[in-house]
Each structure stands twice: as C-alpha cells, then as structure tokens.
Amino acid sequence: MQRMTWMAVVVCAAVALGFAAGVGMHAGAAAQQTPGGSPEEGYTDTPVLPESGYHVHDPSRPRPPVIAPGRTAGAPPSDAIVLFDGRDLSQWSAAKLGTASYTQSDDPAPWKVGDGYFEVVPGSGDIATREKFGDVQVHLEWAAPVPVRGRSQNRGNSGLLLMGLYEIQILDNYDNPTYADGTAGAIYGQWPPLVNPLRPAGEWQTYDVVFEAPRFDGDTLVKPAYFTVFINGVVVHNRKASRGPMVWRALAEYTPHPSEGPILLQDHDHPVRFRNIWVRRLGGYDGKPLE
Numbered sequence: 001m002q003r004m005t006w007m008a009v010v011v012c013a014a015v016a017l018g019f020a021a022g023v024g025m026h027a028g029a030a031a032q033q034t035p036g037g038s039p040e041e042g043y044t045d046t047p048v049l050p051e052s053g054y055h056v057h058d059p060s061r062p063r064p065p066v067i068a069p070g071r072t073a074g075a076p077p078s079d080a081i082v083l084f085d086g087r088d089l090s091q092w093s094a095a096k097l098g099t100a101s102y103t104q105s106d107d108p109a110p111w112k113v114g115d116g117y118f119e120v121v122p123g124s125g126d127i128a129t130r131e132k133f134g135d136v137q138v139h140l141e142w143a144a145p146v147p148v149r150g151r152s153q154n155r156g157n158s159g160l161l162l163m164g165l166y167e168i169q170i171l172d173n174y175d176n177p178t179y180a181d182g183t184a185g186a187i188y189g190q191w192p193p194l195v196n197p198l199r200p201a202g203e204w205q206t207y208d209v210v211f212e213a214p215r216f217d218g219d220t221l222v223k224p225a226y227f228t229v230f231i232n233g234v235v236v237h238n239r240k241a242s243r244g245p246m247v248w249r250a251l252a253e254y255t256p257h258p259s260e261g262p263i264l265l266q267d268h269d270h271p272v273r274f275r276n277i278w279v280r281r282l283g284g285y286d287g288k289p290l291e
Contacts, residue, residue: 041059042055042057042058042059042060042061043055043056043057043058043059044058044059044060046058052285052286054286061286062286062287065079067079074139074141074206074276075276076139076276076278077280079280080139080278080279080280081131081278081279081280081281082277082278083129083263083277083278083279084118084274084275084276084277086116086117086275086276087113088113089108089109089111089113089118089127091129091130091131092109092127092128092129092130093105093106093107093108093109093127093128093129093130094107094108094109094110094125094126094127094128095125095126095127095128095164095262095264096125096126097126097159097161097164097264097266099247099248100165100244100245100246100247100252100255101164101165101245102126102128102161102164102165102261102262102264104128104164104262109127110124110125110127111124111127111267114273116275117143117273117274117275118273118274118275119271119272119273119274120158120265120267120268120270120271120272120273121267121271122267122269122270122271123267123269124267125267126264126265126266126267127264127265127267128164128262128263128264128265129262129263129264130262131262132163132258132260132261132262133162133163133260133261133262133263133279133281134163134213134259134260134261134281135211135212135213135281135282135283135290136162136210136211136213136263136279136280136281136282137208137209137210137211137279137280137282138160138162138207138208138209138211138263138277138278138279139206139207139208139209139276139277139278139279140160140206140207140209140274140276140277141204141205141206141207141274141275141276141277142158142170142204142205142207142272142273142274142275143201143202143203143204143205143272143273144156144171144172144174144201144202144205144270144272145172145201145202145270145271145272145273146201146202148172148201150270151176152176152177152178152179153171153178153182154270155171155172155176155270156170156171156172156201156270156272157170157171157172157266157268157269157270157272158170158171158265158266158267158268158270158272159188159246159264159265159266159268160207160209160263160264160265160266161246161263161264161265161266162209162211162213162225162261162263163213163225163257163260163261163262163263164261164262164263164264165245165246165257165261166187166211166225166227166242166245166246167187167188167246167266168185168186168187168188168207168209168227168229169182169183169184169185169186169187169188170184170207170266170272171183171184172184172198172201173196173198174198174199174200174201175200180192183196184196184198184205184231185207185229185231185236185237187227187237187240187242188246189246189247189248189249189250189252190242190243190252191237191240193229193231193236193237194235194236194237194238195234195236197231197232197233197234197236198231198232199232204275205231205232206230206231206232206233207229207230207231208229208230209227209228209229209230210227210228210229210239210282211225211226211227212225212226212227212239212282212290213225213259213260214242214254216254216256216257218256219256221254224241224242224243224244224254225241225242225244226239226240226241226242227239227240227242228240263279
C-alpha cells in the first residue's frame with residue numbers, strides 16, 4: 001500500500017468533515033420535526049385541519065374502530081346486522097307499500113324460505129325489517145325467476161326501499177328494455193343507473209348500497225337523501241341525491257318523516273329470490289354522527 005500524499009490526506013479529511021456536517025444537518029432537521037411527537041405517535045406542532053380541528057398527524061385523533069371483514073367476498077363483516085342468514089325470516093314482518101308511504105304490522109313475513117334463500121310469494125304483500133335504520137350500508141343478493149316470462153316492467157320486478165320510502169329498482173333487465181328510470185338499479189322514477197351490469201335471469205345479482213338519510217329541521221328539508229350504489233361490483237350511482245320518496249308516474253317530493261325507517265322489499269307479483277342480506281349503520285369521521 002502506497003503512502004498517502006499530504007494533499008490526499010487533506011482531501012480525505014475535508015470529505016470526512018463534509019459528511020459529518022451533512023449528518024449533523026440531517027439530525028438537526030429531524031430534531032426539529034419531532035418535538036411535538038414521533039412518526040409512530042403523531043405530531044402536535046403541525047397545522048390544524050380546519051375541517052376537523054385536529055393537527056395534521058394529531059396523536060389525539062381517534063383511531064378507526066377495528067372490525068373483521070367477511071372471510072369471502074360479500075360475507076358480512078363483524079359489525080354487520082344480518083337480516084337473513086339463510087334459515088328464516090324472523091327479522092322481517094308483513095308490510096304494505098303505498099304511494100310515498102308504507103304500513104307495517106307485527107304479522108310474520110309471508111314469503112317462502114328455501115335452501116339458503118327466500119322468495120316472493122306473488123300476491124302475499126310486501127315485507128319489511130322489524131328493525132329501523134337511517135344512514136346505512138346494505139348488501140343484498142337477488143335472482144330473477146326462470147324460465148323468463150314477461151317483458152319491460154312485468155319481468156322479475158321487485159324493489160329495495162330504504163326507510164320504506166326511497167327505492168332502488170329490482171328488475172330483470174338482462175336483454176329486456178324498459179323506461180330508463182325504471183331499470184334495475186334506478187332511483188325509481190328519478191335517475192337511471194349509469195350502466196346496466198346485470199347478469200341473466202336465474203343468476204345471482206349483488207347490490208351494495210350506501211344510503212344517507214335525509215335531514216329535516218321541522219318542516220324544512222336540510223339535506224336530501226343520497227344513494228351510492230354498486231351492482232355486481234360496478235358503480236351505478238355516485239352519491240346521487242334523491243328527489244324524495246318513491247312515487248309512480250309523478251314527481252317525488254319530500255315531506256318530514258322520522259329519522260329511521262325499515263328496509264322494505266316489494267311484492268310485485270314475481271317470484272324473485274333473495275339471499276345474504278346484511279346492513280351496517282353508518283357514522284361520520286372521528287366518532288361523530290354522519291353529517
């Protein structure tokens with residue numbers, strides 16, 4: 001090994017000093033970032049988020065509740081309320097859908113339970129959940145009857161009504177044209193779905209719905225109802241406002257009503273089948289109610 005020249009020694013020393021200075025600057029910058037917390041815990045020397053009142057990365061901000069997801073696609077998560085477990089209709093009662101209204105009784109739901117599903121008994125009347133809901137996530141699977149009979153609205157027709165009032169249409173629309181705001185997935189009589197992703201009759205269709213209930217201040221509507229809807233994994237409504245409760249051949253309009261209501265399924269004289277129905281009550285951020 002050759003001896004280093006005096007110049008080489010000077011250069012090496014300068015490089016070493018520069019590296020040490022760089023390390024010191026980095027450490028100093030890190031020290032300035034951490035007085036209010038740590039990357040694991042968060043920070044309190046950061047700006048305040050005006051929407052929430054918390055600091056950016058605030059250590060005191062509530063952590064999200066931990067839940068267990070369903071083990072398979074479509075299975076209920078651990079915080080879901082299962083409305084049909086494949087065995088009985090004990091969570092449901094008899095009901096009657098009216099024009100922008102409904103009535104409910106304590107009588108048992110009159111539909112037929114099969115092997116892991118239940119089926120509309122045509123002419124027996126509507127059914128509704130015994131429990132009432134406001135803001136909610138709904139998962140529901142349904143299948144139109146086979147063999148295929150009828151056309152347009154007279155083919156595999158039913159309906160999913162949130163709060164017993166706000167309808168997402170159920171209809172066999174596979175190769176079956178009808179008026180746009182009455183197609184499967186429509187906010188009935190108001191907004192057609194963005195696309196029609198239905199499978200053929202006899203196959204199971206999946207609806208995933210996020211529903212925000214309307215808000216009233218006395219007789220005044222403060223916030224309309226909103227729908228976000230996926231059919232078979234495809235978005236068909238993206239937080240779309242409803243004009244009001246479902247009506248036929250008329251303009252929907254709001255009238256004040258309670259903050260919660262049942263989930264209603266419609267008897268439209270077709271033996272539509274249902275399975276795997278569950279819901280989750282929805283809250284807002286940071287443990288507050290949904291606004």
